[in-house]
Every structure is written in C-alpha cells, then in structure tokens.
Amino acid sequence: MRNHGLGDWIHRRRVRSAGQTALISAGGEQTYDQLAQRIDKLADALAERGISPGDRVAYLGENSAAFLETLFATGSLGAVFVPLNTRLAPPEIAFALQDSGAQLLIASTPLIPLAAPACRETGVQRVLTVAEGAAAGGELAEFPVPVEDFAAALEAGAEFHRDVSVELDDLAVILYTSGTTGNPKGAMLTHGNLTWNAINVLTDFDLSSTDVALMIAPLFHVAALGQGALPVLLKGGSIILEQRFEPGRVLALIQEHRVTNISGVPTTFQLLCEHPTWQDTDISSLRNLTCGGSAVPLRVLDAYESRGLAFTMGYGMTETSPGATTLPPAYSRSKQGSGGLPHFHTDVRVVDPADQPCPVGEVGEIQVHGPNVIAEYWNRPEATASSFVQEPDGRWLKTGDMGYFDEDGFLFISDRLKDMIISGGENIYPAQVEQQIAALEAVAAVAVIGVEDARWGEVPRAVIVVREGHELTEEQVLRHLDGKLARYKIPKSVVFVESMPRTASGKIRKPDLRRQYA
Template sequence: MKNHGLGDWIHRRRVRSRGATALVSVGGTLTYDELADRVDRLANAFADRGVGVGDRVAYLGENSAAFLETLFATGSLGAVFVPLNTRLAPPEIQFALKDSGARLLVASATLEPLAAAGARETAVERVLTVEDGTPQQREGTVFPVPTEEFEAVLDSGASERRDVEVDHDDLAVILYTSGTTGNPKGAMLTHGNLTWNAINVLTDFDISSKDVALMIAPLFHVAALGQGALPVILKGGSIVLEQKFEPGRVLELIEEHRVTNISGVPTTFQLLCEHPNWESTDISSLRNLTCGGSAVPLRVLDAYESRGLAFTMGYGMTETSPGATTLPPAYSRSKQGSGGLAHFHTDVRVVDPGDRPCPPGEVGEIQVHGRNVIAEYWNRPDATASSFVHEEHATWLKTGDMGYFDEEGFLFISDRLKDMIISGGENIYPAQVEQQIAALEEVAAVAVIGVEDARWGEVPRAIVVVREGHELSEKQVLGHLDGKLARYKIPKSVVFVDSMPRTASGKIRKPDLRRQFA
C-alpha cells in the first residue's frame, strides 16, 4: 500500500470494523464498510473531474457525513482538503478560495447563496451541492461555475479503491486561522500532523472502539476535527454528527445514542447544565468531557461533578493540530484554570525574549514542538519566517501566547501577545475588525477589546474616536460591518471617546482601554 495518510484510514477500517457504526447524521447511519465504499466512489468521481495530487478541494457546510467523506476521498487522491467556516461573510469565503486556489467546492445546499458569492472570481471550476438540511433562500441563486448534486456525483464513481502514494510529510488540510493583520493565514496541516495529534489523544485520553462521540462543535474547527472526530475514527468508534447546538436536543441525543464523548467550550457545557431537562436526562453513558477555549467556571464544574462527571481541559491552536497540552480530569479542580501538561508526544516550553527557558512561575512566551506542529503557512513565507524558532535539534512554534509553568510542570495561560478575543470558542483578532471600522470616513481612531460575557465568555467591544465635524452612531458602525465580517466578529457594543490613550510612539494602549471599558 502506497497511501500512509488519512485517505487510507477508512479502507483499513473496512475489514477491522465491518458492520460497526461509523457515522450517524441527518442522512442516516453508515457502517465502516458502507463509509469505505462511499469514500472510494467519491474519490473516483473527484478524479473523473480532474482532481489529482496536490489539488485543493474546499468544503463549506455544517457537520454531515459528506464533510468527512470529502476529507477522506480527498486524502485518497493525495489532494488537499480546505474546510471553510460557515459563519464567515462572502468576502472572507472568497479570500480563502482565492488564496488556496481550490478547484472544486463542495457546499451545503443550505448555504448556496454564500457559496455562490464566495466562489466568484476564484479558481473554483465546479460546485457540488449537498442536500444535508432544509435549504433557505435558494431561489435566484446563480453560481459562476457549473454545479452538480453531491449524491449523484458520488454514485457516478467507480467502487475500486485508489492507492496513491501519500506520506506523512504530505499536505492534508489547509485550515485558515483568523489573521492578526487583516487576512487569515492558511495553516498547512500534514497527514503526519493530524495522525500524531490523534495518537496524542489516544495516548492521553481513554478512547476505545466502543465510544460514541457526539460532535456538536463544527468540524471546520480544528478542535472538533483533530481532537474529536479523527481520533475516534482511528480507534473505530462511532460519531454522531449534529449540525447546530441546541441544549435540549443535545440532551436527547446523549440519551438516545448512549453518547460517551462530548467536546465543546465552557459555554456549551454551561448551557447544557442550565437546561430544564438536565436533571431528568439519563447521562450515565458519558465518560469523556473535553473542554477548550478557556477555563471551566467553578459553578459548571460543580454541576457536572454532582453527577459524577469531570472535565479534560486543554490548550492548543490550529498550528498544533490542535493539541498542545491537556489537563487530566483528576486535576480539574486542584489545577483549575491550567491548560495542563504537554501532550505525551509533544514538547511545550515557556521562554524569555531571548528564547531562553523561564523558571517555574515566570511568565514568558509559550512555544511548542512536536510532530503535530505545522512547519509552514500557505503562501505566507513572511508568517512562516516569523512564527518559528529553529534550533539544532528542534523547531519551536511561537504561539504568541504568554504563560508560565508551576512547580509541577502544569501550564497556565496569563495573557495573549496578539490581543486575541475568544468568544464562544471562536478566535477573533481585533486588527481585522479595526480595519473594517477604520474604513468609515467618520472614524479618527478605533480599538477593539474583549469584554466579559456570561454566555460567550467574552465578546468584542469597539472603542471609537469620531473625526471632528462628523457624527457617527453605534447603529451605523454595526451596520457597516454587517456582511463584511462573520457575525461573531462584529462588536456587541460601541463606546465613543474623545481620545485614545497612547504610548510615546503613538500606539494605542489597549491595557488602559481594558481597565476603563472592559
């Protein structure tokens, strides 16, 4: 066998897990042997339409069997999978498609208007539409390229397995991260990166072939894909795919499918335990609760511990595929707020400005090394050059996050060099929002900060100085952003000030703004 990447995983599972449930979704249930047959057919259908080694195939849609089928079919051909965030605005989708050079776009029929707008003036030659929900606002949608229906395309493919040479160093996925200076960066995740991340999860978590993982976080996020879905598939467990998070519905699914694993952000777990059906729902099947993005509040820990459950928490990012550290359930209270220990096959260090390791308790930049860490960004040699420290025996990723180790080697995150805001698990970089607001001629200066929010952890707030002789309202600012940015990036409030606190060099002092307005 020539293919040693993700594309061969399902083929290898075909015999080992024949008859076992692989996926449960809106389209029904698929066993591993049925999934393998569909992946083979889809790979051949892609090849019939010109997709080959290195070609990029983009996917725009919510959680569905088609998402994972496209990922594995793409890997079978040695091509590259490009998942797109469904919450982005058309210009953001267009940027990702242009930058990646994707030739084929697979898109949910529910998102046809977004797919059509995003595909304009890009390299996309064909769009495949997936009927995975109730279409909305489809009438009048005009695509700039030919379209076909996903199932019809899959059915047209031959059932023979393709065996293309793929190694661990070959590119598997381009996943776009929010840009600190406007445009996102395409993190280049290899087959080896994702495989070693899955191995880390299987080593540090209690995953078995009997597990049933409920995917309530979107698979286009690296956490859901890398920490949630792929390790369970590698082990031969089952995945229940849910397209939208609704607490009552999630509780029903846990009981119906005897779910063992759930991944999410603190808001996810808070909304579940605050739902009226929390106490009456049978959740005795649950074993693994994985939470990332920020620390779990003590009141949420109490609610789950009262029912015999504990959390595994962690720290990571797209560039680490995504696991860097994990906090075992046994330490969820004694080390509350910690990102945990470095994953088993990953190294994490905290360094001073000269890249020298800091002693316990001293804050420095967090850097990560391991086979799960990317080596470069797509089309961004500048970002690649500035993001890594090359030493004789290791290359370290500069995370841009600040933190420290305690005496026992547990990592604590203390600040972010890049001023990133995490809202409901979504990363928001203020510079991108600030660029859009600054485009208004009425704006003299703008800064975006994060403010605490009971539901989302934190949300963006814009601080604006209006040019002399002009007038501007909060409604006008927010209206200007509508359609230009994903909704979760749009500030929830706008504060108008006469001037900004600045350093001697003229830079806005965001710590001062946070103290005053956050």
C-alpha cells in the same frame, strides 16, 4: 499500500470494524464498510472531475457525513481538503477560495447564498451541492461555474479503491486561522500532523472502539476535527454528527445513543446543565468531557461533579493540529485554570524575549515543538519565518500567548500577546475588525477589546474616537460591518471616547482600554 495518510484510514478500518457503526447523521447510519464504499466512489467522482494529487478541494457546510467523506476522499487521491467556516461573510470565503487556489467547491444547499457570490473571481471551476434543507430560490443560477448534485456525482462514481502514494509529510488540510494583520493565514496541516495529534489523543485520553462521540462543535474547526472526530475514527468508534447545538436535543441524544464522549467550550456545558431536562436526563454513559477555549467556571464544574463527571481541559491552536497541552480530569479542581501538561508526544516551553527558558512561575512566551506542529503557512513565507524559532532540536512554534509553568509542570495561560478575543470558542483578532471600522470616514481612531460575557465568555467591544466635524452612532458602525465580517466578529457594543491612551511611540495602549472600558 502506498497511502500512509488519512485517506486510507477508513479503508484499513472497513475489515477491522466490519459491521461497526462509523457515523450517525441526518442522512442515517453508516457502517465502516459503507463509509469506505462511499469514500471510494466519491474519490472516483472527484478524479473524473480533474482532481489529482496536490489539488485543493474546498468544503462549505455544517457537520455531515458528506464533510468527512470529502475529507477522506481527497486524502485518498493525495489532494488537499480546505474546510471553510460557515459563519464567515462572502468576502472572507472568497479570500480563502482564492488564496488556497481551490478548483472545486462542495457546498451545502442552505449555504448557497454564501457560496455563489464567493466563487466569483476565484479559481473554482466546479461546484457540487449537498442537499441539506432548502436552497434559496434561484441561487443555483447565480454560480459562475458548472454546478452538480453531490449525491448524484458520488453514486455515479466507481467503487474502486485507489492506492495513491501519500506520505506523512504530504499536505492534507489547509485550515484558515484569523490573522493579526487582517487577512487569515492558511495553516498547512500534513497527514503526519493530524496522525500524530490523533496518537496524542489516544495516548492521553481513555478512548476505545466502543466509544460514541457526539460532535456538536463544527468540524471546520480544528478542535472538533483533530481532537474529536479523527481520533475516534482512527480507533474504530462511532460519531454522531449534529449540525447545530441545541441543549435539549443534545441531552436527548446522549440518553438515546448512550453517548460516551462530548466536547465543547464552557458555554456549551453551561447551557446543558442549565437546561430544564438536565436533572431528568440519563447521562450515566458519559465518560469523556473535553473543554477548550477558556477555563470552566466553578459553578459549571460543580454541576457536573455533582453527577459524577469531571472535565478534561486543554490548550492548543490550529497550528498544533490542535493539541498542545491537556489537563487530566483528576486535576480539574487542584489545577483549575491550567492548560495542563504537554501532550505525550509534544514539547512545550516558556521562554523570555531571547528564547531562553523561563524559570518556574515566570511568565514568558509559550512555544510548541512536535510532530503535530505545522511547518509553514500557505503562501505566507514571511509569516512562516516570523512564527518559528530554529533550535538544534528542531523548530519551535511561537504561539504569541504568554504563560508560565508551575512547580509541577502544569502550564497556565496568563495573557494573549496577540490580543486575541475568544468568544464562544471562536477566535477573533481585533486587527481584522479594526481594519473594517477604520474604513468609515467618521472614524479617527479605533480599538477593539474583549469584554466579559456570561454566555460567550467574552465578546468584542469597539472603542472609537470620532473625527472632528463628523457624527457617528453605534447603529451606523454595526450596519457598516454587517455582511463584511462573520457575525461573531462584529462588536456587541461601541464606546465613543475623546482620545486614546497611547505609548510614547503612538501605539494604542489596549491594557488601559480594557481597564477603563471592559
């Protein structure tokens, strides 16, 4: 076989795991053999529509079998998969389509109102629609390019397995990560990046071919894809795909399917243990609880430990595919708040401004090196140059996060150099939000900070100075942002101030704002 990438995983699994359930979704169950057949047919359908090695295929949809079928079909052709965040606004989706150069878009029918306007003035030449729910009336006619039904195209494809030459260094996925200067950056994840990340998970986690993983986090996020779905499929386990997180339904699925693995953010696990059916649900099958984004509150730890469960926590980012460190369950109490130890095949260091290692306990920038770390950003040579440090032992990713190692080698995150806000597991970069607010004529100065929130961990708050002679209300600000940004990025509150605290060079002092207004 010449394909050494993700595109051949399911083909190699179809005999090893014959009869084993691969996917459970709204469309029913698929064995590994059935999934392999559908991937081959979809790959043929994509090839018939002009997709060849290196071409980009974008996907806009919630968790579904079609999402994973598209990922593996593009990989089997040597093409590139571009998953899009379904919570973005049309201009943000349009940017990703244009920047990636995607020539084909696959979109679920409920998201056609987002997809249709986003396709205008991009390089998308064709759209396949996945029937999931009802599309808004007349929306199909609004596409500026030919539209076909995904299921019909797949069924018309030939069941022929292509053995295209794909190496581990070849590009597999472009995942857009919010930028600190406004526009997102496309992280270029190779087949090797995602393969080595999966190997890290299999090495550091207790996964087996009998595991049943419930995927409640969206697969268009690297955490759900890289830490959840791909390692389980590589091992030959089963995945349950849920499009939305509903605590009561999740608890019912855990009991019904004897789920062993579940991952999410602290809010996810909090809502589960606070649900009325929590105590009456049989969750004895659960073995692996993985939580990221921020530390798990002690009250949530207590709720799960009272039922014999502990968490695996970790630290990472899109650029590390995403695992950088992991905190084993045995240390969830004694090292509470830690990101954990570096993944088995990944190196992590904390350095001073001269890129020299910091002593134990001293805060510095966190940098990551390993086969799971991307080499560059798509069409962003300046971002690539500024994000990596070349050393004799290889290139180190500058994460922009600050932290320190304790005496036992556990990493603790102390601050975010980039002022990033994490709200319910979603990354929000204030610069992008500030850029939109600053477009209002009445705004003299604006800064967006994170404030604590009981449900989402933190949410954005805008601090605004109004220009002399103008008036501005919170309602006007929020209405201006509606449709321009994903809803989770829109501030939940606005504070109007007379002036901003600034440095000698004129930069706004966000630590001062956080102390005063957060």
